[in-house]
Amino acid sequence: MGIELQEMIWLGLGLLVAGGITGLLAGLFGVGGGAVIVPILYELFGYLGVPDDVRMPLCVGTSLAVIIPTSVRSYRAHLARGAVDTSLLKIWAVPVVLGVLAGSIIARYASPEVFKTIFVLVAAVSAIRLLSGKDNWRFGETLPGKMAIRVVGVVIGILSSLMGIGGGQLSSLFMTFYNRPIHQAVATSSGLGILISVPGMLGYMYAGWPRAAQYPDVAALQFPMAIGYVSLIGMVLFIPTSILAAPLGVKLAHALSKRKLEVAFGIFLLLICVRFIFSFFE
Structure with missing residues (x-):
């Protein structure tokens, strides 16, 4: 199928730079999921000529794969401190995995607009909450019943x-609302x-497998560069530079107040929303 060496080099360099930017922003804003990874990969894959039909799901699937090691490390650290509500996780375990599998099926047939619309809606709600400066939004004083959970x-x-995220943004909102x-x-x-990233990655590999054959000239979709909608080279190159750049972001974060960080991240999310909205008309 003739994957050109030049395209492979640009893809590799682009992923190294994108990983560094992601690590910087993750350290600065205290996030490590798709809220940062997906929009950066979206611009990179667009620059490399990945067709719009497969560009967004490739970003999402790769994001889910990238956050696996971060998720494992973070969970073990929090568990060691006794801060995890394991009883709530047990209630969520099966429903969350079923939701991920359903999302993976949707990903196989959904248009790019579906991914972008969901990303915009969730990012906009988060941005509004951050920019409002209100941490006391409440739906109730205790969590609802098990069925609702x-x-x-x-x-x-x-x-x-x-969205290609680890679910922390959504579940944290839910828990603080109660x-x-x-x-x-x-x-x-x-x-x-x-619970989200592992089955999500496997689901996107499955969902994107037949799509690679439809775009034989797109190097970013072909094995061994990728399996389905998961960029293997993205996993290899993205993670190291993001880890190396994260401490710099943390250092910058400590130089700013909590409120300034909230405003900065809120504006960042709104800019992503605007970018994706404009992409509807490209």
Whole structure:
């Protein structure tokens, strides 16, 4: 199929740079999921000529693969501190995985607009909350019943698998809306990253497998560069530079106040929303 060496070199260099930018932003804003990875990969794969029909799912599938080691490391650290609500995770486990599998099936047939619309809606809600500066939004003082929690778990699984995130952003919002301490929410949410990223990665490999044959001239989709909608070279090159750049982002974060960080991340999310909205008309 003739994958050109020049295209492979540009893809590799682009992923190294994208990983560094992601690590910097992740350290700065305290996030490590698709909220940062997906939009950066979207621009990179666009520059490399990946067709729009497969560009967004390739970003999402690769993002889910990239966050696996981060999710495992984060969960083990929080568990060691006793901060994880394991009883809530047990309730969420099956519904979340079912939601991820449903999202992977949707990904096989959905148009690029579906991925972008979901990303824009969730990112916009998060941005509005951050920019409002209100941490006291509440739906209740205690979590709802198990059935409601399970339904929420399915929704988190579907949305996370279509956004390429580990679910922490969504589950943390849910828990804090019901008066759970933010540290417990973050710790518990770290466990969802494993439940979402592993089956999500496998699902996107399956969903994108037949699509690679439809684009034989797109190097970023071909094995051994990728399996389905998961970029293998992305996993190899993205993770090291993001880890190396993250401490610099953390250093920058400590130079800013909590409110300034919230505003900066809120503006960042709004810019992503605007970028994806404009892409509807490209």
